[in-house]
Amino acid sequence: MLKLDFKKAYDTLEWEFVISVLKAMGFGEKWIAWIYECISTPCISILINGAPTPPFNIGRGLRQWDPLSPFLFILAAEVLNKLLENARNAGIFQGLQVGRNNVNLSHLQFADDILIMCQADKDSLCNVKKLLSSFQAASGLEVNYAKSGLLILGKDADWTMEMAQELGCSLINLLFNYLGFSLGCNMRHVSSWQPVLNKVQSRLSSWKAKAFLEQTG
Numbered sequence: 001m002l003k004l005d006f007k008k009a010y011d012t013l014e015w016e017f018v019i020s021v022l023k024a025m026g027f028g029e030k031w032i033a034w035i036y037e038c039i040s041t042p043c044i045s046i047l048i049n050g051a052p053t054p055p056f057n058i059g060r061g062l063r064q065w066d067p068l069s070p071f072l073f074i075l076a077a078e079v080l081n082k083l084l085e086n087a088r089n090a091g092i093f094q095g096l097q098v099g100r101n102n103v104n105l106s107h108l109q110f111a112d113d114i115l116i117m118c119q120a121d122k123d124s125l126c127n128v129k130k131l132l133s134s135f136q137a138a139s140g141l142e143v144n145y146a147k148s149g150l151l152i153l154g155k156d157a158d159w160t161m162e163m164a165q166e167l168g169c170s171l172i173n174l175l176f177n178y179l180g181f182s183l184g185c186n187m188r189h190v191s192s193w194q195p196v197l198n199k200v201q202s203r204l205s206s207w208k209a210k211a212f213l214e215q216t217g
Contacts, residue, residue, distance in 0.1 A: 002116040002128065003172065005147035009112040010069060011061040013076055014140035015040055018062075021075050038068060060140060074111055080135050081109055084116065087131055093124040112141075120152050125163055145169040 006012075018039065022032045042063060043055035062069040088095050088106040095106030096117045108115040118124040136142045149172035152160045164171050 001151040002118075002125075002167070002169070003149040003151070004112075004114040004116065004132075005144045006112050007142045007144040008061075009141055010064055010073060012140045012142065013062055013073065014060050014138075017079075017139045018072055018076055021079060025075065035068075035072070039063075039072070070111065076139060076141075077109065077111060079139065080114070080141075081107070083131055083135055087127070092131070093118045093127045120155050122163065122166070125167060129167060 015036065019032060019036055022035060027035075039062060041057075043057055045052040045055045047053075062072055084107050087093060088104070093106070095104045096119075097103070098105050105117055107117065116128055118128060132143050145168040148167075148169040150160075150164050150167060150169050151172050152163060155163075160171065
């Protein structure tokens, strides 16, 4: 299992890649022109000793906190999803058979939070790395292997360490967080859901406080 981390995902996405994805998905020319205008025209400036520099244009990337950016990023990330699906179907690497119906699971993806699962052999891991390099060449999204994690089951420590060095990432234990859940826990226990419940309660408290201030203000 390979838990990926991308280097400054929003900042490095190539505009031409976004436009090509929109065209491939059948968006209209006028709509695509509007999107390109939105992502390519903003200017930014940098604070130096508290004073802003003259604004300058940027050459790639999506703006953080722009409500449009998450949707565009998800469309771009769909290319990686299709790339992994096609590679699995072509036998370039194999996913894992899970559940009573033997569902083939090769990856889980939520925006830039991605888990890739394959057989524990060197060829499969190297093929996955090549696929990620191809995606980087097209999109500009580069995997930060130094912050990515590798989990290998059923192999000895020497082989596991060799594969981690081959990929350039660190080893992780079975109990790690993904989208707020601790993978490896028994989700039938109430305690396993407590971190999620705590986050929901925290959000509810802030929403109630905000609603109260709006009503009284």
